[in-house]
Amino acid sequence: MMPVAWPKEGVRRIPFAVYSRPEIFESEQTAIFRGPIWHFLGLEAQIPDVGMYVLAQVGETPVIVVREAEGKVNALVNRCSHKGTPLAYVPQGKVSRFLCIYHNWCFGLNGKMISAAFERGVAGKGGMAETFKKEEHGLQKLRVHICNGLIFGTLNDDTPPFEEYVGADLIANIKRVCGKPLRILGQYSQRLPSNWKLYIENVKDPYHASILHAFNGVMKQDRLTMEGGIVMGSRGWSHISYSKLSTDRGDAVYKGKELRSAEVTAYGHGLRDTSMTDIWDDFGDGISMTIQTIFPNFVLQQLRNCLAVRTIVPKGTHEAELRWIAFGYDDDDERKLKGRLKQANMMGPAGLIAMEDGMIGGLVQKGIAGDLDKAAVVEMGGHGIEPIPGSRVSEGSVRGFWTGYRALMGL
Amino acid sequence: MPLSIMLCDNRAMLYDRVEAIEKANVFEPHYYRHILSDSRTVGDSPDGIRAETSFMCVRTMLDGRMTLFAAGVFHDEIVSENGACRFRSRTVVLDASQVDTLIAIPL
């Protein structure tokens, strides 16, 4: 029995208990992370050669993503089938097979067991029991789906096909952003002092973007007065929020007294330096910002020309890790490469726009402490998850996340 | 890999960053204490010298919470101008690629 009763209002209320109760964190591991979801594991560009691998984390389950052959990527649970030792503990590398350091059990890049040390004993004595069959002790594999170089995996047999899980509009945006060979520019991570769901909710919430992030509003990077909208993925669980830079009509609204960003007059004249405003249209569609999520914890980001993927790794009720990988394209010239690196000042732990997102969840969790039987109010844009055409003044995408969450958690 | 957590490669960008921290960005107030060691020169640069210094940085929040926030090395280019030494550039290389919560104030 779950320790949380969802309020009768439905997804326009979020019971505080889901962020803080250990029992909820436990059930999420089974119902969500080992449940019927597609989890982002890495980029193909991270493992271009045979034998290259990166480590990933699906909830608490450690995973190795390895290239077995050209065009073939495997995802294996990073756990020796003897006693459970991780087979790889360096975050990325290149190997010809996985050899466990503890007792030298050996596995191929496809996860099949190759050998065990002293399998036949020494000088005819000892050795594995008659009953031991190597074919039965391969590594646990995840089902893998690759979409334009993004590698996803699932631990569950019932997960629907990726296209069905995500929806055609979202697949189209992945193709738009990742449709040609990617060049990885770098990666880093942040420790978030909050529950993982407070971060994904924040990503799915266009309401806060130009308010909490004063830099955003005054830089006219992302204001709700720009032309834009929210596109919902399958069942409303995943989403895209987008806007067009050239269409802002918002000075009157943003100069209104009620918005903190309007008080920040320093940038009235714009930035002194043009490195971050010297932008180009990567996709020829005038869309300057897209933030896409895939339920439960993946983000594909296009902030002008600043491109990245983010994954949220839950670590405990009050801690998560946010992993970033920034990328450009193989065919970027010097100007584009430099431009992306400079625009990267907007993202990450020191991001002029992103930095507040790293701490706001922690503040929320401090605020809700002591009253976990109460709930958050999420009614911007109505009660449901239907997008409002042409508008981002809505928390519909946040309610969409909770729709998926409730379905899997049985709450 | 070329990505940095923070990148300012001209004076105007430095101004913008400082102004953002002072006026736009929101974060829990805190301050840093750097402990420096192992400074050494590592060679000449076109107009001066290159030097390295190891550092540890303790972050203290207003309520007194202290964290060993970062450790790493500064790669500096130092030039002499009118008899004074000035930094031409400073590259901060962190030992870890993970940051606790956020970096508002440059290290």
Ligand code: FES
């Ligand atoms: S735990 Fe891996 S060989 Fe024993």
Ligand SMILES: [Fe+2]
């Ligand atoms: Fe945000």
